[in-house]
Amino acid sequence: MLHVTDDERRARVGVRHGLARSLETPEAVTAAMTALHATEPATVYLSCWARSASFELADLDRALYTDRTLVKQLAMRRTLFVFPRELLPAVWPGASARVAATERARMTRDVVRAGLVTDGDAWLDQARTEVLALLASKPEGLQAADIRRAVPLMDVRVEARAGESWSASRVLVHLGLTADVVRGVNTGRWPTSRPRWTLMRDWLGAMPAPWAAEDGYRELIGRWLSTFGPGTEDDIVWWLGSTKSVVRTALAALEAVPVTLDRGETGWLLPDDIDETADPGPWVALLPILDPTVMGWKSRDFYLGPHRPHLFDRTGNAGTTAWANGRIVGCWTQNPSGEVRLHLLEEVAPAAREALESKATRLTKWLDGVRVPTGYASPAMRARG
Template sequence: MRHVTDAERRARIAWRHALAPAARLDSPEAVTRAMTVLHSTEPATVHLSCWARGRDLRVADVERALHVDRTLVKQLAMRRTLFVFPRELLPHVWPSASARVAATERATIAKDVVKADLAQEGQEWLDRARREVLAVLADAPEGLTAQQVRLAVPMIDVKVSVSPGSSWSASRILTHLGLTGHVVRGVNTGHWRTSRPRWTLTPDWLGEVPAPTSAQEGYRELVRRWLGTFGPGTEDDVVWWLGATKTIVRAALRELDAVEVSLDGGSLGYLLPDDVEETPDPGAWVSLLPVLDPTVMGWKAREFYLGPHREQLFDRNGNAGTTVWVDGRVVGCWVQDEAGVVHLRLLEQVGARARKALRAEAARLTSWLGGVRVGTVYPSAAMREPVVPP
């Protein structure tokens, strides 16, 4: 059986994730395909993930792909997380990962509606709300904001209390319509750091809409792309990332003829059958990655790149803050000061070569941001600590 060491897995990150200088890519589309998807829970993550992997990519390049060419599309999917997908992957995610979350959302919304005494039949209420929203959006080909939809559809102009301090309103219906592929998050009416989309009918945004595949085909394609980006990984890694079941993942691995490989620590991992060759040494590299970057969030078992730093770099809900990388290992985080200057917070000692490279990368990011400060609702414990120069 082929054995893949932790060192080789880190080398694969350098090449597959376009983080080594020689591996960087020329477009947001190429970056997104390399990573399968980009996390978009925080809008700035998309731009910063592209910056880290691109050759001279600008904010305007990402905005062009998202809002002009529309080759990249935001879609809620795995683990009820918002991602940016390559447009061609949408027909595979709609009937699989998105449909799975949509079913859960439908049951939750229906239950909440009955609990709030909005209707005796929550499912019927949701179906009527969906129809009314779609009818309103049909008359607005350029899309409407959530507030505009709420005002146009009085039945969803409500506030549904779920528990003390927790409630939802019109956006929950739009979220469900997005999960089922009927609407998409279109033009962003705010700054690139914020999310204020015009909700738009999918045909109005994408033009010709590709027909969805089957759930089985969709899951298989998602697992295939995950293996290409993150392999080797364990069955548990794929189940966690996909937000699916072992039955679904095992079927996909079997249909793909995935090859079993042994990993350091005794785990069993998988690779695609045409991807078992040894990975060359990428040389020295450093990287600064944003909150919830797809690399740090790609596996359930993260010790081979995260080491002992999980508690300092993830919040209690498993959300990753910013990360600083040296040769495939996470060694700290980065923050900005009031002027927007990027500073490093290292959790372990690194060599002189790495310190110099990290300072240069921090200066490069500071220049790229041009004084724009990127906030987050997911600061890690390390991000809250005083800044310590490398």
């Protein structure tokens, strides 16, 4: 069986992820990464900045809101992503539908337990129907507050369990999962999210037919292998938020090739992707919170080393990271004036440190005084913030 070393995997990250070479457009960045994390709106912009030599805010705004070649869609693990538009029909029937079913079960149960209704399914179906009818007359979309006022049925606050509650926006989330609505034009500044919820058919102009779920999963897993491979079965199951059965079926259909990794695990590659990657040479990167490179695998030792407790929160969300030659060596924060500060967790070569400091200076200039808010600060960020 072919053996793939950690050094080879790190070289692949530099080349495939656009970190050791520049990618020209947000579409190219998104295609290279399969999808970009968008839970925090600033992450998408900063993920593109990190992979492009000349990225501007307007480049991504054009792709998201004018050309609509990139689209926000809730999918794997109930996470919001930006996908290439052509990938949506593969995402909807499997990754999104799976989360939609879980969301429906939780919501309909919670409203009954809270004593708001006796038939949770009927309540959700009616709320969805009323929202869709409202948006049908508003092709430009509406903000969540406007929808809530116009549809009193969904204007609720539900105490689900101790310390957890949800409100009207949960109905919009479910409609987004089922591809009925989409987060359209953002009415806030780029680091914030204030979308106009818009009918998906209005946003896209024409609704492409969803693929069969099995075909959609196969496409997603094939793209994951192209971006993140080699990875283990557990890596794919975690990233996809699905089952081992789904993953094994897709790997078989793709004729994926098993390889051994440095820790004795079995990884998988596409059959036309087994050649060794040329060494990209020295490279550094500053990646944002929840960047797809950091979040691409479940088993992260080959690039994370001993730094997991410092760079991830208790629920597994990644903070900012500083990279040198395929390994995470620290994080970055901003001071009150917006200056980017580098914080190393280990010693690096002087040339790497100088390159990282140069990246920090460049990012400070690009941000131009904007401080990026976050709800996912890692322990290392909090200790140095």
